Amino acid sequence: MSRELLAYPRRDAERTGEDVRLRNWARNATLGAPGSVSAPTSELELRSLLAAGTGRVRMIGSRMSPGRLLGLSEEGGALLDLSHLSGELSSTADTATFAGATPLADVYAALSARGRMLPSSPGVIASQTLAGALSTGTHGQGLGQSSIADAATHIRMVLADGSVAEFGRDHPWFAAVQLGLGSLGVITQVTLTTRPSPVYTCRKNAVHSDSLGDDLPRWNREHVLAKAWWFPQEEQVQVWTASEASEEEVRHYRDGGGELWEHTTTSNAMNETVEQTLRQMRDDTKIVDEHGKPFRTVTRFRDFTDVTGDIYQVFCRGIATPQINVEIGVPLDRAGEVVEAIKRWHAETRPRMHYPVILRCTGPSNAWLSPSHERDTCYFGFVVYYSDDGSLSEEGESFLRSVERVVAAQGGRPHWGKYFDESLYDWPTLYPRWEDFRRVRDALDPHRRFANTFTAALFD
Ligand SMILES: Cc1cc2nc3c(=O)[nH]c(=O)nc-3n(C[C@H](O)[C@H](O)[C@H](O)COP(=O)(O)OP(=O)(O)OC[C@H]3O[C@@H](n4cnc5c(N)ncnc54)[C@H](O)[C@@H]3O)c2cc1C
Numbered sequence: 413m414s415r416e417l418l419a420y421p422r423r424d425a426e427r428t429g430e431d432v433r434l435r436n437w438a439r440n441a442t443l444g445a446p447g448s449v450s451a452p453t454s455e456l457e458l459r460s461l462l463a464a465g466t467g468r469v470r471m472i473g474s475r476m477s478p479g480r481l482l483g484l485s486e487e488g489g490a491l492l493d494l495s496h497l498s499g500e501l502s503s504t505a506d507t508a509t510f511a512g513a514t515p516l517a518d519v520y521a522a523l524s525a526r527g528r529m530l531p532s533s534p535g536v537i538a539s540q541t542l543a544g545a546l547s548t549g550t551h552g553q554g555l556g557q558s559s560i561a562d563a564a565t566h567i568r569m570v571l572a573d574g575s576v577a578e579f580g581r582d583h584p585w586f587a588a589v590q591l592g593l594g595s596l597g598v599i600t601q602v603t604l605t606t607r608p609s610p611v612y613t614c615r616k617n618a619v620h621s622d623s624l625g626d627d628l629p630r631w632n633r634e635h636v637l638a639k640a641w642w643f644p645q646e647e648q649v650q651v652w653t654a655s656e657a658s659e660e661e662v663r664h665y666r667d668g669g670g671e672l673w674e675h676t677t678t679s680n681a682m683n684e685t686v687e688q689t690l691r692q693m694r695d696d697t698k699i700v701d702e703h704g705k706p707f708r709t710v711t712r713f714r715d716f717t718d719v720t721g722d723i724y725q726v727f728c729r730g731i732a733t734p735q736i737n738v739e740i741g742v743p744l745d746r747a748g749e750v751v752e753a754i755k756r757w758h759a760e761t762r763p764r765m766h767y768p769v770i771l772r773c774t775g776p777s778n779a780w781l782s783p784s785h786e787r788d789t790c791y792f793g794f795v796v797y798y799s800d801d802g803s804l805s806e807e808g809e810s811f812l813r814s815v816e817r818v819v820a821a822q823g824g825r826p827h828w829g830k831y832f833d834e835s836l837y838d839w840p841t842l843y844p845r846w847e848d849f850r851r852v853r854d855a856l857d858p859h860r861r862f863a864n865t866f867t868a869a870l871f872d
Pocket of ligand 1: 472473474476477478494534541544545593594595731733
């Protein structure tokens with residue numbers, strides 16, 4: 413099979429009695445051989461397990477990343493399921509320490525229950541583990557914050573020989589450990605800083621995309637949190653901008669028991685655009701269940717209303733649907749050029765898109781390998797859904813390949829936990845601390861126990 417085909421693999425049906433941990437969440441990759449999963453029940457057991465062997469190991473979280481980042485199917489070795497190392501371990505007034513495999517949903521629930529939140533805003537879903545989110549640079553939106561890894565102040569790891577290493581923010585290697593692609597050690601504990609969780613009101617608007625290149629940085633500069641979805645064919649954008657709610661809005665929200673308050677005025681300004689996108693998805697994927705998840709991710713743009721809630725209620729509302737998702741971060745000051753380049757590309761290729769272009773900006777990240785390292789970044793996200801039979805349409809594949817080239821050419825850095833064509837990127841040029849990261853890897857994993865084919869090709 414060619415490397416190109418492997419980049420967007422076909423999705424397989426669920427097999428009866430299979431160990432689901434041997435495949436990634438999208439079921440488009442096998443991660444290891446039958447019997448290769450070990451699930452230590454404590455950090456001590458994990459340490460003994462590593463100390464007793466010398467073979468390859470790869471950690472699995474919720475397995476939402478592409479298989480090539482996670483797996484060891486080509487080289488053999490053990491997959492480490494760390495799901496027993498989960499839960500909140502301790503907290504102070506402005507920090508909370510969680511075990512590495514704690515699902516983000518549990519982190520957010522624990523913080524929300526005491527009126528706190530992370531300084532980093534959430535992504536669209538919360539089923540990822542904390543360590544998996546850190547290791548891939550998972551992020552949300554808002555220029556005043558960056559990736560979830562940037563909320564970490566202390567990371568505890570078990571290294572290849574079973575020893576324990578602690579990294580505080582002032583450790584010279586902290587910025588490597590923050591986002592390590594699972595190639596440095598096993599993250600067993602993460603201390604996160606927390607802050608009071610305000611109530612936000614999120615205004616939703618439908619606007620023309622004519623001035624998107626100027627609007628995008630402006631929305632992000634004027635509002636604490638902003639997110640937009642761009643339908644290039646219909647030249648329409650749905651934009652969400654959130655600011656702290658007024659006293660009256662907070663009262664209304666609290667009177668409703670703290671549930672997300674959907675305001676009464678709805679707008680149908682995008683209903684036609686939604687219908688058009690659904691037609692394209694239906695034609696392209698041949699999906700028959702129109703109430704299924706892929707369709708619901710789009711119908712949500714219909715009849716939209718402003719909402720009031722906490723940051724998780726407002727932004728963490730995604731419907732997790734197996735998909736190929738490409739997301740490339742470009743410097744914010746080049747976002748306008750990228751928008752224009754996508755418009756030109758769209759006019760030439762007229763792709764049938766299943767989902768709008770997702771636009772999220774973040775501030776600079778401390779992590780050396782973060783796509784937003786040292787720069788305000790605008791992420792452009794592209795989604796293609798699988799057909800019912802697990803295939804991707806040829807048109808969907810070619811759409812992703814060609815649009816990724818357009819954005820990569822503008823200095824784009826791809827999201828590590830999504831799909832990308834690595835031949836488009838010159839890593840040491842894109843990442844000024846690339847060589848420093850490699851040196852930390854040499855020191856922490858000299859015998860490459862945590863390497864797989866994909867990370868070896870990146871770093872060795
Ligand atoms: C439907 C969907 C929605 C998404 N939405 C967003 C979004 O809104 N924003 C965003 O930025 N990303 C998003 N992502 C990407 C997602 O956040 C990443 O793929 C993330 O890594 C998933 O976490 P996980 O627990 O599944 O990690 P996995 O995929 O299991 O692992 C990811 C990496 O972390 C390593 N790892 C796992 N556990 C450990 C550990 N304990 N110690 C050291 N390394 C470890 C693995 O070896 C691997 O290299 C989305 C993905 C999907 C499928």
